Amino acid sequence: MSDEVKVVLSEKDIPTAWYNIQADLPEPLPPPINPATKEPIGPEALAPIFPMALIQQEVSQEKWIDIPGEVIDIYRLWRPSPLYRARNLEKALDTPAEIYYKWEGVSPAGSHKPNTAIAQAYYNKAEGVKRLSTETGAGQWGSALSLATCLFGLECTVYMVRVSYDQKPYRKSMMHTWGAEVFPSPTDRTNAGRAVLAKDPDCLGSLGIAISEAVEDAATREDTKYSLGSVLNHVLLHQTVVGLEAKKQFEAIGKYPDVLIGCAGGGSNFAGFAFPFLADALTKGKKMTVTAVEPTACPTMTKGPKRYDFGDTAMTTPLLMMHTLGHTFIPPGIHAGGLRYHGMAPLVSHLIDLGFIEPVAYHQNPVFEAVIKFARTEGFILAPETAHAVKATIDAALEAKKAGQKRVIVFNNSGHGHFDLGSYDAYLAKQLEDFELPQSTIDEALKEVPVV
């Protein structure tokens, strides 16, 4: 590729099917179970909140699932996204490693999230749904679903975690621009929200609480379904367009990554990027290091055990087998709002335990230091969530330097930080905290995990 920095594909290269890693698992994923009966749930249990097409995708064992033409037509607005070689960062680190990133910030909402939002809006519209409710942490998911519902002519209500609502006012304006309504969660609109506010009127909110509110909203209205931005199998499935494109792009330059890195909050950007590569590890024994990065302030993968737990605070969801800090866990108000979820996608959790994914956790300040180094060498200003992947990438590149090895490292650059610039100013003014959770806080929250 001479001096070129981008590997660019044409719209003809947009994947026409999503990759379903369930087909390639050496051991099947433990099923979701009904908290009352402790038995695996059937599709009918999810029907009040999801359209049937998505429920089928959730449990499908088919390796490839066709992407509808209407979804591809909207993907065309930004897909295929470019794969970048971070030549300036390589030089700044003086590393023999090659550093690449898949740049998902080119979507209208500025992150990978529209990959599934568009698909979910499409399937809901196809089944006659008029309105979607959802939660959002940092606002990336709420923005993406607002965009998607707008393009498909659906209504949209977003419950936004209060700490992010206050930190990122422009995210709310973005959702308004696409016609959605947005409320800071916990709200007084739902039983779940009112219950939290009764205990703590100043509650910062959490994804677990906001999910409870959005699920309740959908379950209590005939015209409304619920939409989730991460964690579930069908969400991770839709995100595999990212990794499928990246594989084609590496093929185009005759390389294959040795190290793959993504940040993981609920797990969808990480999984969508990594799973198509992990297919080669699962089916062909291909060797690679796959790293999932989280904040020490919400150490789900590194400190949370794998247990059946609720996806939300109000215990309205089925029980999912996942790494969890407990559904009552409320993490500190770090700036990476999208990484503040108490659980981790069951598929990611499963692959960690099978030894295919290595989790790692970082403190907030070194993460910001890394992403500012990235901005000052590569130009782009990234989201605080993505910054965790940058930190791990820089560490991997420095490790390669120490070992004198020419490794190929790639991270999923899941979104820009244009709505997070207050955090950047806070870092530069040395006002960011490095949260270290005492083990007792985690132990306390874990007591609430049900015994199955």
Place this chain on the structure above:
Amino acid sequence: MSDEVKVVLSEKDIPTAWYNIQADLPEPLPPPINPATKEPIGPEALAPIFPMALIQQEVSQEKWIDIPGEVIDIYRLWRPSPLYRARNLEKALDTPAEIYYKWEGVSPAGSHKPNTAIAQAYYNKAEGVKRLSTETGAGQWGSALSLATCLFGLECTVYMVRVSYDQKPYRKSMMHTWGAEVFPSPTDRTNAGRAVLAKDPDCLGSLGIAISEAVEDAATREDTKYSLGSVLNHVLLHQTVVGLEAKKQFEAIGKYPDVLIGCAGGGSNFAGFAFPFLADALTKGKKMTVTAVEPTACPTMTKGPKRYDFGDTAMTTPLLMMHTLGHTFIPPGIHAGGLRYHGMAPLVSHLIDLGFIEPVAYHQNPVFEAVIKFARTEGFILAPETAHAVKATIDAALEAKKAGQKRVIVFNNSGHGHFDLGSYDAYLAKQLEDFELPQSTIDEALKEVPVV
């Protein structure tokens, strides 16, 4: 292009030379003149504030000027930018016209501005300059120069028009992230700023005032030069990469635009986009409609006469022959901060008078209505400046519908609106004003234009 929406080029297609329209003008551009002697100025007059390479470009009559390899290597981070077909907007308008846009929002700073910022930082660095000073209106230019100086290891000081500094706090954070220092103008750091504050301590600022401050800063420090983001010939020259790429992209799909549209504040995004096409009008008699769009709140082209006037409020620049509202004119605080300049690029002004460019002015509310229609059909949320081009594009598409003509319309989509979302919320809450300037206000300011 079947159903495709993007025309994507490879890095091999990044232009290797800028197009200098001065070589093709039927009548030469009136030269800048010395306000004291009323004689044309020589290069030495500009040497205290600009590096010699840029002064030479300012007066060059060569048709093509090579782009340095180091500049191209940074252009690679986002160039070539995609040309989009706005299929969803076409459908929403039910127009027989084809609507295209050149998408400059993919740059790290989010607009076309880095095209010249990178070049200017390069030439300054090459001549040993350590620090650049500049002004910024909406913040797009200040961000771009902060990025460019950061990548070339220069220091950067930005004087930001106060109304934008207050409206767009994250623009300031963005500049900080790239290591620049930013002050709301008028400041007490310069004689020019102090003089304005003495008369009006609550002054909203203007580009004319901020330019005075930045020029004074550069002129009074040995290690510092000044950098301008628009208006001057060399700035417009650097922006021609936009139009040169767009021409290649239209060639690739076998089309040629009938109508070209750009918003114009100082004129650089408009000119960079339109001049390479206008070359065909100037040298081959090619017919096309080329529209420059401005706000009625700052109607430089539509209501300002073409006269010799100062580029700044404090009368420190040479006199330029341009459409002007008078160097003392301070426009209302509209949200399109980048279109609040009292003058217009001499080259654009010249081509208006020669009949090659048609100016048009719009009120703030219909402009926001248009750009929200764009966001809700095409997805991307654009800058309020760019929104003016969208309004003119929609009008041109509706005119084509009325006439039943299949015209090819293209606009320069000069940047995203991620730092302007407060304006969007204000529009949606019906809180935006439609400024109509009384002719007396304009006449008053024009009295200050010097008699040459």
